[in-house]
Amino acid sequence: MRYSLLLCAVALSACSATTSPPPATQQPPAAPVVTPKPTKVAPPVTPQTNALSLKGLNPREVQDIAGEPSLVRRDNNVQVMLYETNSCVLEIVFYEPAPEAHFEAKHVNARTRSGESTNADKCFALVLASEQ
Incomplete structure (x- = not known):
């Protein structure tokens, strides 16, 4: 009887043996996101950016x-x-x-x-873009 109990115990332990889950597949590390530096491009010329409108x-x-x-x-x-940017100088x-009259851009x-x-x-x- 001892042997039968021992066999039952071995049989039960075999039935309840847990299996380990399959190894998880590892994802490769995500590549770092590189954001390109914005390049400064001259804004489009509009009626508000027409230099002659200053005259x-x-x-x-x-x-x-x-x-x-920058200079007066x-x-x-x-x-x-003078108005200076990284790439140009605007001179007005x-x-x-007449004496005591207002200066006027010419x-x-x-x-x-x-x-x-x-x-x-x-x-x-x-110049206008650098002011904003």
Whole structure:
């Protein structure tokens, strides 16, 4: 009888043996997400970014549109305002038509940082973009 009990116990233990689950398949680590750096592109020229629209304005009106200039220089009846970006310099030349009269923008020029002439509208658009 002992043997029969022992055989029953062995048979029961064989029936209740647990099997281990199959090994989980491992996923390879996710590749890091690389976000490209945005490149600064000149905004499109619109009526609001037309550099010639600055002509006839006084210095305060220009500053209301383009913000604080990088440089302001005044010599007698001439005032020059410079706006600088990473790629260009916008120059606005104001003249005072008569003593005590308001300065008025007469010339708008643009150049690259190295001094070569460039498109004033695109430079003005970059100035406006850098102000935002």
